[in-house]
Amino acid sequence: MPFLRNAWYVAAWSSDVSQTEPLQRTLLGESIVLYRDSLGRPVALANRCPHRFAPMDGGRVRGDALECPYHGLRFDRTGRCVHNPHGDGRIPAAARVASYEVEERYGAVWIWMGEPERVAVTPLPAFDYLDPQENETSTGYLLTRANFQLSADNLLDLSHFQFLHPDTLGSNQMASGTMTFDEVGETVWSRRVCRGEQLQEFVANAYGVPPGMAVDRWLNVRWDVPGLMSIEVGVAPSGIPREFGRMSYSGHFLTPETETSTHYFFAFGLPKAMGEAARTLVEYAVDGLMTPFKEEDLPMLEAQQCALGDQDFWQARPVLLSIDGAAIRARRIMDRKIATEQLEQQARIEQCEAEQGGKTPMPELTAVPIDCSALAR
Amino acid sequence: MPFLRNAWYVAAWSSDVSQTEPLQRTLLGESIVLYRDSLGRPVALANRCPHRFAPMDGGRVRGDALECPYHGLRFDRTGRCVHNPHGDGRIPAAARVASYEVEERYGAVWIWMGEPERVAVTPLPAFDYLDPQENETSTGYLLTRANFQLSADNLLDLSHFQFLHPDTLGSNQMASGTMTFDEVGETVWSRRVCRGEQLQEFVANAYGVPPGMAVDRWLNVRWDVPGLMSIEVGVAPSGIPREFGRMSYSGHFLTPETETSTHYFFAFGLPKAMGEAARTLVEYAVDGLMTPFKEEDLPMLEAQQCALGDQDFWQARPVLLSIDGAAIRARRIMDRKIATEQLEQQARIEQCEAEQGGKTPMPELTAVPIDCSALAR
Amino acid sequence: MPFLRNAWYVAAWSSDVSQTEPLQRTLLGESIVLYRDSLGRPVALANRCPHRFAPMDGGRVRGDALECPYHGLRFDRTGRCVHNPHGDGRIPAAARVASYEVEERYGAVWIWMGEPERVAVTPLPAFDYLDPQENETSTGYLLTRANFQLSADNLLDLSHFQFLHPDTLGSNQMASGTMTFDEVGETVWSRRVCRGEQLQEFVANAYGVPPGMAVDRWLNVRWDVPGLMSIEVGVAPSGIPREFGRMSYSGHFLTPETETSTHYFFAFGLPKAMGEAARTLVEYAVDGLMTPFKEEDLPMLEAQQCALGDQDFWQARPVLLSIDGAAIRARRIMDRKIATEQLEQQARIEQCEAEQGGKTPMPELTAVPIDCSALAR
Missing domain, CATH: 3.90.380.10 (Naphthalene 1,2-dioxygenase Alpha Subunit; Chain A, domain 1)
Incomplete structure (x- = not known):
């Protein structure tokens, strides 16, 4: 059964997300790293450096960015690489990680791992x-x-x-x-x-x-x-x-x-x-x-x-x-919503293919297909 | 290699099967629960409640029946649900678990996981x-x-x-x-x-x-x-x-x-x-x-x-x-008997299909396809 | 990605290979046993007795041969069975294990798991x-x-x-x-x-x-x-x-x-x-x-x-x-060499088939397809 992606999930209690100790958490099968920027705002990024696939939760928060612990690339809250300490410091365009919308409420950091445009129309229930x-x-x-x-x-x-x-x-x-x-x-x-x-x-x-x-x-x-x-x-x-x-x-x-x-x-x-x-x-x-x-x-x-x-x-x-x-x-509500979401995604893929006149790579909803939680524990 | 099902296997030493502590044992890949009824007779049931799949070896023996530890359904030695403590107490017809023929001899509880009609023609060797x-x-x-x-x-x-x-x-x-x-x-x-x-x-x-x-x-x-x-x-x-x-x-x-x-x-x-x-x-x-x-x-x-x-x-x-x-x-005797048993089962399936004029679900010999032994230990 | 087989690999430090304690090591996915013969020369054999598949690293070195710990068959440095203690002592022709070329240099035992004819043309780099x-x-x-x-x-x-x-x-x-x-x-x-x-x-x-x-x-x-x-x-x-x-x-x-x-x-x-x-x-x-x-x-x-x-x-x-x-x-050198090796092997298989006028079993480069390292540790 696929996960329902267009939904709010609790990623962590607020007190577990800090500016000093990035937190690894596997959510919906993806390894995510959570930290706070210099303003204290929570950030959620895919926890895999695009250079050598190092998990970034072992790295340090540098100002608003998270530094990869292996070779020191730094990524901001949008997932963009903002610093390469090597050679001429040029940053390859592909050097990005997925970033996720987060919201802090009811003492928790909530994460949205679906389509960004649906965030606004999906309120949290009241607690x-x-x-x-x-x-x-x-x-x-x-x-x-x-x-x-x-x-x-x-x-x-x-x-x-x-x-x-x-x-x-x-x-x-x-x-x-x-x-x-x-x-x-x-x-x-x-x-x-x-x-x-x-x-x-x-x-x-x-x-x-x-x-x-x-x-x-x-x-x-x-x-x-x-x-x-x-x-x-x-x-x-x-x-x-x-x-x-x-x-x-x-x-x-x-x-x-x-x-x-x-x-x-x-x-x-x-x-x-x-x-x-x-x-x-x-x-x-x-x-x-x-x-x-x-x-x-x-x-x-x-x-x-x-x-x-x-x-x-x-x-x-x-x-x-x-x-x-x-x-x-x-369960029936969940089954129905997941089925709808899968159909919508399939339709989008077919529309892309039609527009581009042939097979295209499937638009990736998921950032990190690998569950590293076994090792992390 | 499939298991030979029409055969007697030792399920437990007699001293390990009691009225007070149901015993989980995976046999031929199936999770079985063993206990004794009020007369001290051993009982062997598939160890998975049909309601929510809870293993029943954590439950209590209530008179002749075994009570599921999750929601309290009770099953007798034939595998039939005999008590539903909820609502109007109605018992759905599908509320049954597989039960197995057992025999107590030579200080052991023996189990028969094959066709019931062959029990009588399969004596135990002498010990x-x-x-x-x-x-x-x-x-x-x-x-x-x-x-x-x-x-x-x-x-x-x-x-x-x-x-x-x-x-x-x-x-x-x-x-x-x-x-x-x-x-x-x-x-x-x-x-x-x-x-x-x-x-x-x-x-x-x-x-x-x-x-x-x-x-x-x-x-x-x-x-x-x-x-x-x-x-x-x-x-x-x-x-x-x-x-x-x-x-x-x-x-x-x-x-x-x-x-x-x-x-x-x-x-x-x-x-x-x-x-x-x-x-x-x-x-x-x-x-x-x-x-x-x-x-x-x-x-x-x-x-x-x-x-x-x-x-x-x-x-x-x-x-x-x-x-x-x-x-x-x-080994050759076992190979031969297993091959024969598989052929017979295949023939039965084909006969069923012929009688019913089409594909039918395979008659289930096995009760619980899942090996929970890893967790049980 | 297949392993590059026509290459020297370190199997062990010299000091870890002895006449008294055979050493199990999984190399390129194969379980290998290393020991020294009576002259102190290192020997590398596939670590699986052909009789009942017992790993031989638990056995004893007997003169130049290694004795299987289960039933006592002995194998020499070429992998040939040289002693059967049972019955009339006849040795079945199939009683052999794969043996590997080894060389001792730079304080290490090096192993060659590829085609024997390439050993001579593949020097070690200098250390x-x-x-x-x-x-x-x-x-x-x-x-x-x-x-x-x-x-x-x-x-x-x-x-x-x-x-x-x-x-x-x-x-x-x-x-x-x-x-x-x-x-x-x-x-x-x-x-x-x-x-x-x-x-x-x-x-x-x-x-x-x-x-x-x-x-x-x-x-x-x-x-x-x-x-x-x-x-x-x-x-x-x-x-x-x-x-x-x-x-x-x-x-x-x-x-x-x-x-x-x-x-x-x-x-x-x-x-x-x-x-x-x-x-x-x-x-x-x-x-x-x-x-x-x-x-x-x-x-x-x-x-x-x-x-x-x-x-x-x-x-x-x-x-x-x-x-x-x-x-x-x-990485590109390795990719190229592995691809070449795979093509050469494919060509050899096709040549065999052509000569014999039909499909033949693939020539086995590997000796022991099973990785027992999980158990060995």
Whole structure:
């Protein structure tokens, strides 16, 4: 399955991109280097020097440019070579690397690896609770060796809490909760209500529920293309309206590293207006979730990927249950958008060929076809 | 080379299959999960939940059924889904996994991964000395990263003792011993007699031979399809008839994990009637053999596999020596049976197509095409 | 890209080939075993016994022959089986392994894996400073997981010292030095002159330059087919003619292990006539270079290989700079010679076919198509 290119992906948390240490990250199968220029603006370039194919993340930031660590060529934020230290210093016209549009929001550096002209018409979904101006936020990151849509499936159906996370997140009332689904434009919602739940200690503490108190829990998951998710959880004493309960808000961003591995970014945010408690709670949530995410979800996702082998999801002919309503809607939206994008690209190629009266090299959307992530780790 | 499917393979030692800890084992390239139901009967299922492809060996045994660890579907010994904890609890008709015939004998769980109707006409060869009712037994297991027939070759020609195991099993008289071969139906025998041998200390102790005493040693190896071997060794003071010597009996069961890796099960047995000595001797044998098997045979088998690379045995055009008589007979029986099985399957496919007047999907003999063993370890 | 077979390659340093411990080394993708016969002469054989494909480097040297560790067949320096310990001891005619011409010079064992009749017309280039009769020498070895021509590129353009080795070998004056190139027959020269350099401490010490003294440095690199290089460096106080400076001499031999890995042999030599200082200096050079070679060059070469992926060098369309003059010349010579060799082989095959009136099996240049190096390590 090709990647959807005309979409925003999280490339890194803002705090991981610096002026001093260029960051290598394989995104959509391409090795990318991220750094900040002298104004602090993030830059994303294809991470392969066109001279001798050296990865540039080992180089130094020189003013606004990144210097290749092998022979010292320097490239600016547009990917143009701006300095050749050798001989007469002439810069060959071909000395360029691909550069990518980036945007910094919600504490993250977002990257656009599709057609530049579509950036303007593709807004980010809102994750206002992660806006660092107004909120205390805490972030987590995991690399998962599984296709990113398996992670989306996982998050769109939280009934697995009961079986995969029985000691932290789940309860015996999860599977019997009610689920509803919604599809609004290209946004998918999954909503679950569990009544009369006995929460596990980790969750109870997060919402200030005393031991033994039965509660109602609402879990609303919002999914947007390509894998940008918001999870809102409300907890209130059983029978009390939701408005009187406590809420948590988290963003979950899935970026394909390769077809079978995923950068999983997640973050909690609460208003600074809550004072000290906001910071305490968002850190409690991220720190506490790291264990079940890493020790229960991650092995499960990797085992699914392994069981799939060379098959894609539909080829493996999954048996569908009622709980899969949101995941299936999200997958179908992605399937449709990828198919459209492939057709459009094919049409452009044919138009080029017609104009030029013959076969032409395919316009390259991709910059660096090689996944060096195995070596980088 | 395809696997021979209409044959009994050892899936596990009986003691490794339990009601509490489902066991994952890749057999003939398929991931299988083994557990015991509430009556203690072993169950073998394809280890991939049809809902989201989760491996089920991480799940719990619930009564007679196995519960998937991801979303809690439960499957019984026939592979049928018997419980869906979600929504209205309806069970989709497609919610099934492949199940396999199993039989418990000689201290092992045997699995049949071929056509069910052939089970009844395929008896197990006898390994009476491993019947746990009558015998003290001790078992060993090694995973060998080489094709299982390389292990059969190894065991069918014990002349390698002199070169590969000079300090434990071999002697200078091994290579000069006499060898004879027999083929009776689909059973192959290799018989070696070594006269006037000075045994290494490890072997001498096993047979109660005092230091320095010259002995005669008989080594009889029996092979049955697909790689079920019995080794009978007799030792007597040189010139004394075999009837007055001491004997040992061991079973060696080779089950392909994949085309290039093998579950090697081996066990020694002696009659309980021998008293305490039986237990002492069978444990001495298994414990003592583990070292040469693991440190000498196993690296050699893996080096052979590596040297073969993508070639199969015959493509590599082996030079044949007199000592290869039994190994070659066994290989030819296997080649013939596999070829026959493939032809029969092809004929069935063609018949199906003829009946249905067109191409039909190939009847699936295999349940789980994916080898997850790499991840499982 | 096929390997150039009609060429001398270093197989091992002389000191690594012994009568007691056969040495496995994968060369040009083939597993080779090296040992010395009873006269101390090196022997190179294909490392795969024709009986059961056991690698023979685990065996013992018996007089002039090498004994297979599995079943004891013995092979002499011509590859002929000379002993079968089994049965009547008859030796099948097919029991042979490929053997290779070897030559011992400059402290190394050289191997010829091409057509035997071309040995005589293919002299080694001179590395007189490594002749152990006249010189103190010190040797180093690294395995690099990158194509050997990337290493040649690296050595033919030392301008990378400034960027990749700024704290040991480089200086700010390197990139601005002057470079000239020469191609004489199939020998390529790259000559660099840097004036007014402030040497790093490691280099300054090697040439006895006091701290702070500005010097001129000459770096002359000679390349011969297939990757045999000599580097001559001269250092003199700035403005003083080269004849009054100090020199160092090193040989650098690149032997493909596989298409994407390289045995890198390097050695320094100085005349014994220099007395104690010669030994001190050659050891200082090899020991000191090991760190930048291993920690800076080697990761860079491997990252280049990774970035290339399945592309070969030209497919990746490198941007050429003035500094690449020598590397490109050397690559073109190799490309030409490999193409010629392939055409000649094709012509021989066609001639055979014509003579025999039909298709014949391709004459095998290669002995062991399987790379066992992964396992060997």
